[in-house]
Amino acid sequence: MIRFDDVTKTYMRGQHPAVENLDIEFTRGEFVFLVGASGSGKSTLMRMVLKEVTPTRGTVYVAGKDLSRIPSWKVPALRRDIGMVFQDFRLLPSKTAYQNIEFALAVIGTPRKVVRRLVPEMLEMVGLEDKGKRLPHELSGGEQQRVAIARAYVNRPTILLADEPTGNLDPATAEGILDLLAEINERGTTVVMATHDRAAVDRMQRRVVEMVGGKVVRDEEHGSYETPAPVSVISGNLPDDSAHREEHPLDDEDLVVDWDGAPDSAGEGPEGPSADGIAPDERVPDESAADDGAADESTAHEIAADGAAPEGASRSETGEESDDVEESDAVKERVDRDERGDEPRDDVLDEELIDEREARLAREDDDFGGDAFADEDEEERR
Template sequence: MIRFDNVTKTYMRGQHPAVENLDIEFSRGEFVFLVGASGSGKSTMMRMVLKEVAPTRGTVYVAGRDLSRIPSWRVPALRRDIGMVFQDFRLLPSKTAYQNIEFALAVIGTPRKVVRRLVPEMLEMVGLEDKGKRLPHELSGGEQQRVAIARAYVNRPTILLADEPTGNLDPSTAEGILELLSEINERGTTVVMATHDQSAVDRMRRRVVEMVGGKVVRDEQDGRYETEGALSVISGNLPDDSAHREEHPLDDVESRDGSGAGQDVSAREDEPASDVLEEELIDEREARLAQEEDAFSEDEDEEGLR
């Protein structure tokens, strides 16, 4: 479903990679937790899946497609099959809960009849069937996140990416969000969630991938948040700022075990993705119209030849 084939991403020439020599695959229907200190490469991975950024070296595959071969005008169609949930919700503040979900359908030309059926279904699924007319500021943090999940899932994507979706929520509210994501996963959607929520990871016991300095240092099924592994940052075996040090974060460990094979790397993924939801959706509509115009022009050319 998602595969990174020897992927390295460097944001600026001469600086250390955000991810380096990444080889990992997430299968269809999996629920995967990405864990690691801030700046370890988790968000960069998600941005590459969304084709927001391109790898400096290597290949990213999504649903069997090489993203480097997808032209820019087809990127909106790719993203239609990938839902994205953020820590800060990113709802359109001037639109109601209903309209936020509706907007994601309207810009891709979904018929009104289908919109009127799907949006109430989504509100009911996330437990907000009676709050569709409320603006984001009239909802609690947990309710706003539920709207964001409904918006991300309304097109029934095969992949759902969640970047710290419980980071701003209290524990009981976060538990409800995790149950909702688990329900979506049970419906067949692949869920990849970056998180620092130890209780969620320990409770759900799904696949856990830990990253340090842009490299995968742990990949285990039925995993817990912490591990006894020598390369783990979150377990205290490396200092929390190791991903931001000038030297490679694994150098000290490698020198202790005698391998001495460390190479310079550092994460530059601390630059947050731009909040461009509305613009991206509008771009999708424009790309769809451009595609239709190209098809119409081709039909006219064929008619002229005849």
């Protein structure tokens, strides 16, 4: 029914694969629990069955079909034979329970006569025959999950995938959901359920497949949630994520990317220290040197104007330097700063031009009697 043939999936180059060298098969009519720590590859496995993601290497077969040979326009037809149940229900909030189930039939063009027969059957199967007119927010969490299961099963799929279907439910409600999934399985549907629900796995004693670091490390026919096997993470026998820690040391959770792209061994945010031990605010002086350069340039203009060197300026052994030397040094320093782009000069030039223009206008007013022109304009307006 579902077969993975040496399948590896890597989302980004250089990262550890989400699943690696996966060889496993789920036969028709099986009920399988996928267990493992978060990030072990369970959801990626399900997404490949739905053809939401494609493997980097290897082949996935669903119902005897090689998914790599199915064109994108045929994917919707493939998914009609696969039901999917999510942890967060994903019901349409503006539609009633009846309409949510009806919607799954309408999108594939089911005749109205068939819809009117199937939807009440589904509501009765999940125990909600008297709540078909209620909106999702008027139902409890367990009832919403029952509607989601009814919607996933209404097309009688041969495969039902359930990703943490009891994760948001209390133990008593979760038990009812599991009984419903078991009933669907007894009708011939293959059920693959990813879960962290220890009680559910231990109670049903079905096939258990455990994944660690993208690999299958345990496959028991009538298994329980925990195992004495030394390769199990969820049993506490193997530290979480330790399977590939030595092979990929950069996967260490303590090593994160700082705000400016630099590794941050301390794992702190933008205000924390970076890998080189220098806080962001301590790196600012490199940029503020441009601001200091503005002061240096104005000092250089003063040097050129009156020949007096500023305090701390370099001197010759006699304590004085020629004006030409000082001016050439200032010009050279200015050119270097302009080439480096350390100092924005537009604002300074704009201010100088504005001051010069205002001074010129003031001189023109004095020379040509600006007040007289103003009086003539006033008389014309009157």
